[in-house]
Amino acid sequence: MSLGEFEIISRYFGSRPAREDVRVGIGDDAAVLDSRVDKKLVLAMDTIVEGVHFLAGTAASDIGYRALAVNLSDLAAMGAIPSWMSLSLSLPHGDASWLQGFASGLFELADRFDVQLIGGDTVRGPLVVTIQVGGWIEAESWLTRSGAKIGDGVFVSGTLGEAAAGLALLRDRVASGSDAEYLRSRFLRPEPRVSFGRSLRSFASAAMDVSDGLLTDLGKLCSASGCGASIDIDSLPDSPPMRALFDEEQRLQFSLAGGDDYELLFTASTDQVREVMAADRSGVGITQIGVIDEQKGVRCVRKGVPHFFKDTGYDHFMSAKA
């Protein structure tokens, strides 16, 4: 069943719950929103492409969920409160069941975070989804990548590498059981750490989300902060499901170079470690994995000796991924 653009918008993306601060929403040339006098505007935009960011044949609901999750994760990394989104959907066909699924995954997540769809564009083309998410943050309290200081500890929320392990399982389609199921869901349904990001504002010196892999992303944080970091591989968060299904070298590969976890990577003064750990009431889990130092770049130590790791990350233009 092929639908027209106007029908797609009204049937799947129109009549949704409305926020009070949205003065003009979907259906006009542009959206109009109240601004927040006491806050700064925070904006992020991420694109996902079939065959690059998700496997061909991925359920439409997972694509809808993912397109928003990766954007909310960017707002989480700034410590911001998400409020609205614009959606650009380039689609080969106006297929009703696909659109139904996409909208269900998208709005499942949007409704949890009170994010309203305010507009966008629906065009015929290859399957490419772009979302621009916007929100607000208290003046001067946003987190950036550039605030890390020599001597700060390096921390991550949750576990690392599980999404990459899940993607490997989705590709091979061999493993069954709850561990495999859990890892696949870590790739398909990443949890944006929005409330944890909010709590970081009071003590983190720098923050970003882990989307391209720990070493790549920590390298960016260090570069932005004008410092380096040393990572203790033995302190990386343990993942029982990964341990059940992959050997140590595979796990290390996933944890250091696998992307898509959307956990928060942050730095904080080691004096504040206790405060950092107390923030763990969110239940998200916090692990110190290293320290910020003067020497440029990111170095790994394993069982007390330097460990050299070849694959330092993912660049869309350098390699094919999914």
Place this chain on the structure above:
Amino acid sequence: MSLGEFEIISRYFGSRPAREDVRVGIGDDAAVLDSRVDKKLVLAMDTIVEGVHFLAGTAASDIGYRALAVNLSDLAAMGAIPSWMSLSLSLPHGDASWLQGFASGLFELADRFDVQLIGGDTVRGPLVVTIQVGGWIEAESWLTRSGAKIGDGVFVSGTLGEAAAGLALLRDRVASGSDAEYLRSRFLRPEPRVSFGRSLRSFASAAMDVSDGLLTDLGKLCSASGCGASIDIDSLPDSPPMRALFDEEQRLQFSLAGGDDYELLFTASTDQVREVMAADRSGVGITQIGVIDEQKGVRCVRKGVPHFFKDTGYDHFMSAKA
């Protein structure tokens, strides 16, 4: 020459002139901007796809220009002041000369309107460009599609159909000379009517931009306003370049159903016609082409009698275009 994502961003999209209200720009997880206490936030997002919105082989500089122009046009239709943009670029290759061209067209237009690039995403994929443009408008003074009233005049800026005529010439590649050149440029380099849109705030009852064709777009405006319209075909703005190269029926087709002009379509009380015409100091040209009435839908009159026109517009999911 193939470039990585980080190199693409730093080389072509990084170090640009900075606006004072941009607190965090390109290079972090999200951008942070000052909000404007006295104004409302206006946001629009448009996507262009190779082979759908522009011909394969279009110069990269024209693609960069167009991607922003269609978005600025949406802000113009609201009466807003553009201020920043986010760019999502899905590209098959990180080709240096293509990127150079794209950036030159994009920033040529951006600089004219003091629009700063604040972030976005660069991914490997089919050629799809999405821009989200943001800006500000004085409280309660924005223009929408829904304010047209029975008895209002229907007006357009500039001429209609020239972009569609230019696209036809680009496809056929036969005509040479200044008329053909002018028409092609009307398709390749549409002028967003930003300052004219600002002037409309004081007297227009409804406004939108003409992107999908006059009859389609006026139909949307009427539908949003709960009214209909009657168009006098003989009063459509005259285009000497179109007259030089196309017969009357072709011109009518272009003017009524051709998209991509990005002129402003608006309604205003006929008492204010003189005021409307006075606004023409912008040099953009204003023509009354019809009136708003009670009867639902858009009707055409030609030489005093009803004229039935089959092709009522363009829907990305119903037909292929360029």
